[in-house]
Amino acid sequence: GAVVSQHPSWVICKSGTSVKIECRSLDFQATTMFWYRQFPKQSLMLMATSNEGSKATYEQGVEKDKFLINHASLTLSTLTVTSAHPEDSSFYICSASQSSTNEKLFFGSGTQLSVL
Amino acid sequence: KQEVTQIPAALSVPEGENLVLNCSFTDSAIYNLQWFRQDPGKGLTSLLLIQSSQREQTSGRLNASLDKSSGRSTLYIAASQPGDSATYLCAVADSSYKLIFGSGTRLLVRP
Numbered sequence: 001g002a003v004v005s006q007h008p009s010w011v012i013c014k015s016g017t018s019v020k021i022e023c024r025s026l027d028f029q030a031t032t033m034f035w036y037r038q039f040p041k042q043s044l045m046l047m048a049t050s051n052e053g054s055k056a057t058y059e060q061g062v063e064k065d066k067f068l069i070n071h072a073s074l075t076l077s078t079l080t081v082t083s084a085h086p087e088d089s090s091f092y093i094c095s096a097s098q099s100s101t102n103e104k105l106f107f108g109s110g111t112q113l114s115v116l
Numbered sequence: 117k118q119e120v121t122q123i124p125a126a127l128s129v130p131e132g133e134n135l136v137l138n139c140s141f142t143d144s145a146i147y148n149l150q151w152f153r154q155d156p157g158k159g160l161t162s163l164l165l166i167q168s169s170q171r172e173q174t175s176g177r178l179n180a181s182l183d184k185s186s187g188r189s190t191l192y193i194a195a196s197q198p199g200d201s202a203t204y205l206c207a208v209a210d211s212s213y214k215l216i217f218g219s220g221t222r223l224l225v226r227p
Contacts (some may be wrong), residue, residue, distance in 0.1 A: 006159070041129075043120075043205065043217040044160075093159055105150075105215070107159035 002094050006108025013084055014116055020112045021079045023094030030073035030096035035038045035067075038091040038110075050077045084115045117135070119141045122206055122218035123126050129196055130226050137221045138192040139206030144184050147209040151180050154203045163204075164191070196225045 003026040013019050023033055031052055036044040048069050049092055050056045057067035066088075068080040077096075092111045098104035119142045129135055148167050148188040152160040164173045164180040166189070170182040172184070193200060203222045207215040 041219070041222075043216075043219040044207075046214060046216075049214070057206075076125065088118075091157070103163065107152075107161070110157065111157040 001095075002026075002064045002098060002104070002106045002109045004106045005028075006092065006111055007111070008111060009109060010112050010114075012116065015085055016083055017116060019084055019113060021081075021092055021094070021113075023077045023079070023108050025075045025096040028096075028098055030098065031076040031078075033067060033071060033096040034095045034097070034105075035077075035079050036093045036095070038093060040091075044093060047079075049105045081113065084113070086115045089113055090116045096097050106108065118146075118208060118210055118216045120206060120208055120216055120218035122204075124221060125219065126222040128224040128226060130203075131196060131198060133196050133225075134194050135193070135223070136196055137193070137204050137217055137223070138208075139191070141187045141189075141208050141216075141223055143210075143212065146184065146188050147211060147213060149189050149206065149208050150215070151178075152205040152207065153188075156203075156207055160205065162171040162225050165214075193223075196223075198225045198227050201225050 005024045007022050014099045033050045038044045048058045049072040054073050058064045071077040076112045080116045094108045121140045123138045150165045150192045166173050166182040177194040182189045201221040205220045206218040
């Protein structure tokens with residue numbers, strides 16, 4: 001089956017630093033990738049939709065200058081948490097779609113971000 | 117605004133029991149509904165996908181039903197095993213194909 005690789009799995013950083021998370025589709029081309037955030041014991045909340053070669057579409061309440069998304073190729077999307085603060089500590093998950101209707105949706109293994 | 121609710125939030129059963137997880141959604145205008153499994157600190161694995169025109173889908177010991185008019189779906193797990201222990205997430209796709217997730221049911225199957 002299709003594989004989505006997400007790195008790093010864990011990251012601990014100091015407040016004020018920036019953290020980049022990568023999401024790669026290893027064996028298929030993903031025209032659309034999605035970034036989610038998940039707080040403990042809560043559901044996944046969609047942050048933004050990323051389309052290759054165009055600007056990401058952010059969900060209401062998500063700061064685009066805070067969470068920079070780049071989708072430069074059909075197999076790679078990156079999420080950069082800029083000037084991270086403790087409240088940004090969360091589990092971030094990406095997913096990649098093989099179809100325009102998201103019926104073929106594959107998830108990365110997630111990144112646990114802890115900001116001290 | 118679509119809201120997805122899952123009941124119960126947590127469930128503990130002895131091995132071998134059949135169990136039902138519930139999912140409800142407020143807007144019946146969905147494109148499809150999916151059930152996912154999430155292991156601790158991991159990503160999601162798709163279990164079953166039901167199109168809006170379908171009533172149910174089956175895969176092995178799993179059976180998912182969909183009643184779109186009442187805004188409900190159930191995931192039935194037969195003969196549960198300790199390896200089934202995980203969080204089960206229900207998600208509906210809206211007209212723009214975005215997935216809206218419930219908060220999940222944390223399942224523990226005791227040996």
